[in-house]
Amino acid sequence: MGTNSLLALRANMVIEADIQDVGAGARGSNRQLIIDLETSNLNPIDGDIIRFRAVNRFDPDDCFDEWVKPDRPMLPFAEKFTGTTNAKLARCRSIEAVLSDFLDFIDGAELLADNLEFDLMFLNAAVAATCPGICVD
Numbered sequence: 001m002g003t004n005s006l007l008a009l010r011a012n013m014v015i016e017a018d019i020q021d022v023g024a025g026a027r028g029s030n031r032q033l034i035i036d037l038e039t040s041n042l043n044p045i046d047g048d049i050i051r052f053r054a055v056n057r058f059d060p061d062d063c064f065d066e067w068v069k070p071d072r073p074m075l076p077f078a079e080k081f082t083g084t085t086n087a088k089l090a091r092c093r094s095i096e097a098v099l100s101d102f103l104d105f106i107d108g109a110e111l112l113a114d115n116l117e118f119d120l121m122f123l124n125a126a127v128a129a130t131c132p133g134i135c136v137d
Helices: 003-008 076-082 095-106 116-130
Strands: 032-035 049-056 059-067 110-112
Touching: 032 095, 049 095, 049 116, 059 095, 095 116
Parallel strands: 032 110
Antiparallel strands: 032 049, 049 059
């Protein structure tokens, strides 16, 4: 993924959407993706993204869902909370590989989430670690 793709990425919090303005097809021009990142802690200093998930609000077949091998082992409370284990995540791809694919998938889409600021905090930290100087806004 090139720098231009990252810079073009836009994330907007949406309270209400006008359904008439949203393309219903997969990868439509006005995609609204509901994102949900699973993390190993409550802040990116002490934790990592361990799961990237996004689904098109209007097309459930247009989705991305992948677990990630974290850079550092999860603490026991995180294993219990997320329902996965370090052993399972050890077989997953690295965050760098999954992050690139995830950013390509969400590029240009409108992002919705229960707590978008929290997810973007982790997403920006992951991008900063792999592509310094670039921010997802």
